[in-house]
Amino acid sequence: MQKIEAVIQPSKLDAVKDALVEIGVQGMTITEARGHGRQKGHTEFYRGREYSVDLLPKVKLETVVSDEMVDKAVTAIITVARTGTIGDGKIFVTKIDEAIRIRNDERGEMAL
């Protein structure tokens, strides 16, 4: 089992969710996030006042999948979330030791 964390543009969320469901990913957690990588913020002016946008709005999507699903899921996210410009986001993949379904104590991939 591995955990995929994808930080993506909010506007790509619906498409990424659909793509993951399409390949059989069962569940995911979405968090509203702010951040920046190489794409730094910028400053906007409105009515004579400066508004600096240091951290840009992003969403973080987390899902845990079986080892054989990892490449498929990562490819699905990249295909949909990529625009080719700075700010498309990042994907992090980490190993997971155990998963437990609280309701019935199922363990491992059964619990995903």
Next chain:
Amino acid sequence: MAEKETPESAMRSEYQRRMLAIRAEFDAGATGGETIAARSKAMDDLVAGLWVEAVKQTPALRTGIALVALGGYGRSELFPYSDVDLLFLLDSKVSEKDVKLPIRRVSQELWDNGIRLSPQTRKRSEAEKFEADNVEFALALLDHRLLAGDTAVYERFAKVGLPKMLERDGKAISQGLADLTADRHKKYGDTLFHLEPSIKDCPGGLRDVHVCAWLEKLAAAGADAAKDGAQTGDSNSGLAIGDREEFAEAVEFLFVVRCFLHYRHERDDNTLDWLAQDAAAATLVGQGRSRAATTDAAYWMRLYFRHARSVERRLIQMLETVPTKQKGGRWSLPGLTRGRRRNEPVPVGYRVEGGRAILSPAGTAAGTAPGDPAQDPEVVLQLFATMARTGCLLDRRSEERMSQALPLLSTHLEEGPVLWRHLREILLGQYAGKALRAMHALGILELLIPEFHGIDALVIRDAYHRYTVDEHTMVLIDTLHGMEMEQTGQMAEWATRFGGILRDVQHADLLYLGALLHDTGKGRSTGDHAGESARMAESVAGRLELDAYESELMMGLIRNHLEMSAALRRDIFDLETVRAFAGKVQTPEALRMLTLFTYSDINAVHPDALTPWKAENLWRLYLATANYLDRSVDDERVGASVGKELVHRVASVLPGKRAEVEAFLEGFPERYLRTRTPEQVRLHFEMAQRFDQDKVQLEFHYAAGTSEITLLTRDRALLFSDMAGALAGWGMNIVTADAFSNRQGIVVDTFRFTDTFRTLEMNTSEHSAFVASVHDVMVGKLAVEKLLTGRRRGRRKAPKVLVQTRVDFDDLASTHSTLLQVVAQDMPGLLRAVSLALAEGECNIEVALVDTEGETAIDVFYVTRNGSKLDSDQESALKQALLARIEANAG
């Protein structure tokens, strides 16, 4: 080996048999009241039987101890899976340790029967002592009933000890009960209109029924004490017969639904979830043999809400009798704390006393129509406007009178501007939500706006909404008004920032009306509720006789009310997203209204729906769109292929003159047409046709707040600055202005201003002198400097916020003009100073957009010099000239 039957096991079997029989009778149609009374009786028999056995084993128990049912059990209202509150009441001579074992045995037997027993053992002296930190126990004691044991112990408690406690501590118990109720309601967002309510704890639920009963008992105990033991009065005597019946029906409905839920969930779970709603509707729970019985869950829920509303109404009436310490929340009475302000109308036909609005008795109110003020729409609507303005509550008797007078009120109701005047006053009041909810509960809101009836207590199931459609609307209106108040919590910063936009909205009344009507289309299943709501709003606008501009602004808000949320799901940093969204809102005013609406709409979906993350994105989209709208004005002009639809709209009000209309409109920025009604443009067209009689045409509208003057003439040097100077010369403070010109060089300059020295307000006769004077300046008969010199400079108040002057240029905003933005401290003469500097710099104003935000003046000009953009040297020189002029004006 078969277990030997004992008296206890026989009683256990008998109890189980009776439980099954009670359930069968419930399934066969027994009422809720019958069902809970039957379980209570079965429990009585079991407890009494077990006690008989206990006494047999321990004869000492025969005296000095009484078994008392408390709480719901004390009221003989035992729901199928409810707890059983049992008090073992001991006389002072009985030692607790002597009775511990038999009490434990009886309790054990009950637990073994699957009964959730809450036993308590107390000496009479303890039970009769009120503990302020345990109000719940004092409340449970109010519903006491002897089950078994020593009658004398019980009698001393019930007839002596308890009445003494109530006499001594009744007020504190009432106060504690009011506080507990307020805290419980707060947990449920202070509304009964939940999509999946708890029918016990939600406002309007069974707990509120109990609160009403407890308050009655406490009031009766107080009255008894006052009369020194005289006969207790009828606890329902203050209620009209109709209300009494309505309340009794509501209670029975809640009884039957709670029984249904307990049997369905097989535990004490009182949540009316969606599946339970479906099942309740399908089996006609609580509908008896009503001919209007329905199996539609949404309609069944309306039945629930109707009953819950009558419980809540009764509760609020009962709470009026509690001398509460004011601590905020729903029953707080802000109207108590301040008197009538200077410009507020004197109440006629009602008065406000102790935070309650009270109707005058029939036939006594001077200045009203003869008869009952409850039947006079002028009085009733003015009363609700007072509620909306001050937050006071409606007095109980007045509410009943209004309810009874509803048919006659409807016959006296006048539509059109009179109704709009009242409605806008209510909508603009800081506590509009309170007043509108009261009107809705009484059916008065539906009388004014029948379209609202379709969403009355309407449940639309989705994963996000927590409230019914009508309550969602009220929460939205509360959120909008909340922005005007001091903010706390994690959204405080954002609410304050968006509140700044609210102050700039010129048509707040239309924003609130749009908010009120935005979901009315949900009452019809067309699939496009925004479009349907807009259609319904059109008919409301017609009845209120809003003008075409106002109607379109309000309907556009409703039609587009999902557009900003939709844009937030796209890339808000992408210019295309902004451009497309700007195309939908079209004007800054519509953008401001939609932004505020969207903020409040998200907040009204669910208490956690609006996060700082969402608010920030909404703010970014607002900024980007506002900037886009200001920066695209100069390029988007009416021409051969642009703005045809807008031209068509104007041509349709000038039949037979299409060619002349097209010639007149050609070259005007689209913004001009989008911010005016076709009627207004028609007027401007006709003014332009009269140039041969008078080359300077003026149109003046006086209003108590902001007046407006529009100038049509051929463009010339110093035109804008002369106009600004003429207004400054009369002491007028320009709030907003815009200036547009067409291809023929005809300018339409509109200035909106406030009358700083109340010259026009105090002297109506000065209106024509004012217009004549402005005209003389514009035709060159009167030098503007002379007018300005004659003007006594008023003493300027020290500004609350210091605004740093800022001059910026943008060469990219327009293809052929330079955009100039001047931000400065707002003060009289500023616009004249800025426009003079422009004239001296030989700049031609192509478009002007002048605005004021608090004490900040924000003036945007599209300027050219000799028909071209300014170069950097010219910009630099102009900047210095502007700064010098602004400084001189400030000095």
